[in-house]
Amino acid sequence: MNLRGERQVDFAYQAVYRYMINLINEVSRETPVKLPSLRQLSTRMNVSISTIQYAYSLLEKEGRVYSVAKSGYFAWPVAANAPLMAGTDLLERLYTAARRPAMVVLSGDEPALLGSLDGALLALERQLVRRYPHHLQPSQPCGVWELRAALAARYTSSPTRCWQADEVYVGADLQGVLGILIDALGLKGTVVVVESPCDYLVLRLLQAAGVRVIEWPWRADGRPDLATLEHLLRHEPVHLVLLSSVVSMPSGNTMTEPERLHVARLLDQHGCWLLENDTFGDLSFAPPGPALRSRVNPERLIVFSSFEKVLGPEAPFGYLLARQMSSELQRQFLLRSFRLSAIRQRAIARLYESGRFDQHLQTLRQRLHEQAHAMSHRLDVRLQGRVHYRMPVAGASFWLQSTAPVDMRLVFQRMLAQQVVIAPGELFSLSGLHHQHMRLSHTFSGHPNLDIALDTLAQSLRQAQTE
Structure with missing residues (x-):
């Protein structure tokens, strides 16, 4: 399907x-x-x-x-028809199921499915190939200068919050860039606080690198628990805190301006670095407030993101911005020897410089907003009160919580048997949090099988109740 x-x-x-x-x-x-x-x-x-x-x-x-x-x-x-063994790793089972034929994959968060710049990028690449013949393109291990300069300009917001092209690093994908960052920061054996729920790719990379991850969950009312964060920073040897720039995904939680200022003061007081996840920073439906990075010490700030959420798989590159550690980051990027398409990077840079990226982004946000409302109606009708949620304010997914206690792994398995893939909430935690939650995509417009899939989900939630 x-x-x-x-x-x-x-x-x-x-x-x-x-x-x-x-x-x-x-x-x-x-x-x-x-x-x-x-x-x-x-x-x-x-x-x-x-x-x-x-x-x-x-x-x-x-x-x-x-x-x-x-x-x-x-x-x-x-x-x-091969069964997915219950004893295997849950994330591995999800990946395996998602690549099987005829599966309805509702587990992702892929905003670019609702809008693409394929045609614009293709036209720009054809122009640039004539100007930059392949044999005349020197190797640029940290990314082509044009794209790094475009990103530096985009992230500059004031004379004290400015970036230069040589403080931007572009890699093959987000996973590769984060792997380099973990090595460059020497995070093995250190303590990192991450907001929870947190993207499972990030969590697994930290776990595999031998980082001690302490999860900082948002409160049930969608507000950050600042007292707990202060306690962690005071009593744990926290090296770095990983937080979202504007909207915390997949939960869709956001901080108020006083909360951002409070977090910035705590980080400064305890000398902690902020690693800011800006993957969804451009995908708020309404104009967002200031990003968290605008309130923290820029000398202890690293920002990471990618183009894929906005432009789609034709632009898989990940990137990061950092004022410090330039020698070590350059060395790590050189060692990785990413084989990136210089022409495609320059084409993306042209999209920024011409304003076409922002035009596309405005249209994409509107489509995501409309689709979220349409999906909300479907959830209310098809799931009939079996979940509760807050309306998304960004991205392409809902963060659903079962209203009755359920075995969410059993729900996941029952859905697989019906050729539907969901993302159980426990994937977004390393310590067993969010086991009553799931992430569900809303980027499907008018597909005839979506209502059937949601009816199946409602039945699976009922059958998996534990009380």
Whole structure:
């Protein structure tokens, strides 16, 4: 069941990507199968090897394929009826289910599904290829200067809150950039406080790096528990605090101006760094208030984000901004040797400079707002009081809480049996929080199977009640 719809304009790598998806779905579904080599596909489809490599990297990131040194790429088994073992890691089960054929994937938060700049980027790339021939493009391990300068200008808000291009670092994707940051900061063995719920990608990266993560949950009324934060900073050797810039996702909570100032004072008082997640900073439905970064000491501030939430998978690059540690960050980016498309980076920079990015963003916000209201109506009708929630103020998902105690893992498993994927709330915690919650996407417009999926969810919630 495909809820994404077809795009009218494709990059070459997207055509390759779609071809590979169909090929993977046709091959044996019992054991891993070797896929065509880069050179074979390049010849078959009459595109460059780098285009094939980029499509494969997307498939690898999604968990559909894996690479073996000196052997090539292989497709994971995708048996449509194979059971997902209850004992396996929950996140692994979600990823596995989401890549199986015919699944309705309601687990994500992908705003760009409602709007794309594919055509604009393609046109800009064609112009730039003539101006910047591939063989004349020098390697720029931290990203091309044009894009770094555009981001620096966008994040500059005053003479004391200004950024320079050499304080911006662009990597292949958000995961790669965060991995570099963890190494550069030397976070292994340190204490980091993170807001909760928190994106599971970030949590798993910190956990894998040997960081001691202390979760700071928002209160039930949607307000930050400032007394608890102060207690943690006073009694724990906190090295860094990870918070959202404007809206905390997936919960959709926001701070008032007095709360932002209070947090800034606490961080300054205890000499803590702020690692600000700006992934959804541009995706508030209404004009947002000041970002948290505008209230903290800029010398102890690092901001990270990506383009993917706004521009979609054609712009997977992640980036960060930091005034300090320039030598170590440059060294780490050089060691990673990201193979980024310079032309695509320059095309994104042109979108910023021309104002087309902001025009697109305004349209996307409006569509997200409208879609959230439509989904809210569906939830009220189909789930009939089995969940409660606050209306989203940003992004492309709802943060739902069951009104009755349920076994949410059982709900997740029952939904998989009906070919529907949801994101259980416990994924957004390392300490077992949010086990009565789930994240549900709302970026599906008028799909005939959505109501069926929600009816199935209502039935699964009823069947999984524990009291």
